[in-house]
Amino acid sequence: MAAAAEGRIPHYFLYGDQSADVELDFLHIEAIRERSGPHDWRIRPHSHPDHMQVLFIRDGGGTIRMEDQTLDIHPPAVMVIPAGIVHQIDFHAGTDGFVVTASLGCLRSTSVGEPRFEAAAARPAVYPLEGTGLNIPAVDDTFTWLHREFIWSAPGRRTVIIAQYMRILVTILRLSITRDDPGSAAPSRDYDLLVRYRALLETHFREQRNLGFYADALAVTRARLNAACNARADKTASDLLHERILIEAKRYLVYSESSVAQVAHLTGFEDPAYFNRFFTQRVGMSPGAFRRQLHRSRQ
Incomplete structure (x- = not known):
């Protein structure tokens, strides 16, 4: 690619x-x-x-x-x-x-x-x-x-x-x-809150904001935000935040030639070492290993 x-x-x-x-x-x-x-x-x-x-x-x-x-x-x-x-x-x-x-x-x-x-x-x-x-x-x-x-x-x-x-x-x-065949469940308040949370993530996920920031911006408690995310996405609000950061990191690792340190900066991490730990803990391999694995799979 x-x-x-x-x-x-x-x-x-x-x-x-x-x-x-x-x-x-x-x-x-x-x-x-x-x-x-x-x-x-x-x-x-x-x-x-x-x-x-x-x-x-x-x-x-x-x-x-x-x-x-x-x-x-x-x-x-x-x-x-x-x-x-x-x-x-x-x-x-x-x-x-x-x-x-x-x-x-x-x-x-x-x-x-x-x-x-x-x-x-x-x-x-x-x-x-x-x-x-x-x-x-x-x-x-x-x-x-x-x-x-x-x-x-x-x-x-x-x-x-x-x-x-x-x-x-x-x-x-x-x-x-x-x-x-997911059914046709009517939209709920949980769904609405999840959609608004995802939209907010798109604006701020690179800024290393904590969950309290998002809950305050959505005018709900952290517990309420977590409940909505669990109900509609089967994930916590923090899981979704980390998932969005990882998606962006993987995009740069797969689709660009940016160094791992540059990818860390592009996804809001000031410390590349912390980014490496964050990525490795959640993906099961380092950013560099992830990139090499995908490159090999495309050969």
Whole structure:
């Protein structure tokens, strides 16, 4: 896997675009070949901090690496890449389909009245469509129709685009339920608190804040925050904080050429030795050993 330039993992709205798109706060769709073809069908490691993606793979296939897991793509398939997930895609030459990139604001507004859409969109996954019971031609038609409306400037364009995007969210919700059958529990106060805590972590996890800081910011006690995390994530609030730090550390170890000391600094540790102990205790190996193991596995 190619390392990111200058030790930094690129952040894009659309892959390779450094500037904001004209509809950055809305939604974009394009054929996979339009961007992947000119890049020799390889999308190198990057993430979209404020946008999530849904891809429909009609023909072709390949592999996608999301964080430290590699998944095969067997078309027809739908892929979900949540906001902030570092990913790399190696398509087979000539792969056909569409990629939809939507802002988190668009996702949230489309999910009003059905919060499970956001939960489904937050789960990185590759869903083969064969054998799911879904109407595959209808899924194909949804992406094709969205692409047509995106290109045209016909009356009612925005409304139709949102309607087709909602159909896509329904598709990934049903696929996520079919895959694991997690049930359809209604959102609760615990869920809401967990979501707000995760959002707060994204802003402050590099600052070495203690649990009291997060509880105060959320206007709850530490016990209440822990209870919500245990109820909805089966982990303590501290576990989630440490997990988020480790995810970021692993990203830099896997996707960049930064030294272990630099990774420590990038994840908020002033003392690289303390970072080494923190990482080793929770991963079972040192940062250097973790990097070497992953490099060997890719050879």
